[in-house]
Amino acid sequence: MKPFSIPVVALGPGSQAGADEEPLDYLPMPREMNTFRLPELPGAEVLSARPRARSTLLEIRDTLAACRPGEPALVVHLDDLDTEALQLVDQVLGEGEVSIRCDGREPLLAQESVLTGVWRLQHLDAAGQVRSHSVEVGDIPRALRTRAFTGAGTRLDPVDPDRLPEGVINAPPVLVELADHARSYQPGDPNHVINLTLLPQTPEDLDYLETTLGTGPVDILSRGYGNCRITATGLRNVWWVRHFNSQDLPILTTLEVADVPAVACAAREDLEDSRERLLEILEVLE
Numbered sequence: 001m002k003p004f005s006i007p008v009v010a011l012g013p014g015s016q017a018g019a020d021e022e023p024l025d026y027l028p029m030p031r032e033m034n035t036f037r038l039p040e041l042p043g044a045e046v047l048s049a050r051p052r053a054r055s056t057l058l059e060i061r062d063t064l065a066a067c068r069p070g071e072p073a074l075v076v077h078l079d080d081l082d083t084e085a086l087q088l089v090d091q092v093l094g095e096g097e098v099s100i101r102c103d104g105r106e107p108l109l110a111q112e113s114v115l116t117g118v119w120r121l122q123h124l125d126a127a128g129q130v131r132s133h134s135v136e137v138g139d140i141p142r143a144l145r146t147r148a149f150t151g152a153g154t155r156l157d158p159v160d161p162d163r164l165p166e167g168v169i170n171a172p173p174v175l176v177e178l179a180d181h182a183r184s185y186q187p188g189d190p191n192h193v194i195n196l197t198l199l200p201q202t203p204e205d206l207d208y209l210e211t212t213l214g215t216g217p218v219d220i221l222s223r224g225y226g227n228c229r230i231t232a233t234g235l236r237n238v239w240w241v242r243h244f245n246s247q248d249l250p251i252l253t254t255l256e257v258a259d260v261p262a263v264a265c266a267a268r269e270d271l272e273d274s275r276e277r278l279l280e281i282l283e284v285l286e
Contacts, residue, residue: 047088050084061275064274064278076135098264100219100221103219106123107128108147116271117266148217148259152233152235156178165207168205171212182237213238216231228264239260241253
């Protein structure tokens with residue numbers, strides 16, 4: 001699984017060039033984006049020689065038909081596979097756009113496969129060694145909903161305007177809005193998004209928001225048309241969502257109140273499409 005390769009960068013307020021300033025130097029349009037490609041498949045004879053790998057892929061196919069977005073992901077266990085069979089399953093699944101790290105007492109790495117909504121998981125021990133393997137099929141791995149905000153705060157202390165750091169101007173009302181929506185949020189409620197890029201935020205505002213909200217155990221990187229970095233905060237149900245263009249320069253920063261931001265989740269259509277793609281892959285391997 002690849003490590004995250006883009007920095008966490010907070011966006012500052014927008015500005016216009018003044019009369020004595022150089023004109024804006026517009027960034028070039030993105031020239032490429034990630035699209036679906038069949039993984040490099042083994043020969044049919046290789047897969048037929050590993051019947052346990054083939055039966056696991058068939059189990060994933062059937063699980064795709066049974067899963068529903070918004071419901072807990074369904075698990076396909078891999079620990080009974082030998083090394084060669086596990087490598088074959090990994091080869092067929094390939095590597096998709098979304099990577100997840102969940103820290104804590106039971107660290108977890110998750111990598112979406114080329115089949116959207118099919119997640120390859122590695123469960124780690126305290127020393128960072130892999131202790132078990134699995135595949136989960138669903139809009140997002142179940143650990144994100146159960147562990148993203150374990151131990152997170154449920155409220156923020158009132159802001160004392162006389163003790164704000166110099167330069168902090170517009171962060172306090174953002175925190176009040178976040179605290180209000182986070183307190184009343186229930187699973188299934190519409191996500192509440194605060195677009196910081198459209199608000200007049202100073203660098204000190206953004207630093208104050210970072211410090212006050214803290215950091216949670218989940219870090220998500222979604223690579224596609226540009227990149228998106230999603231991190232849990234220390235306030236329950238509140239996430240940072242940062243979008244970057246194809247040059248890895250920040251273009252949009254939001255704070256989102258949700259169980260999991262929608263940009264990280266597979267939709268129903270994605271899961272249906274993934275089942276069709278897996279059927280095509282299995283047909284090639286017959």
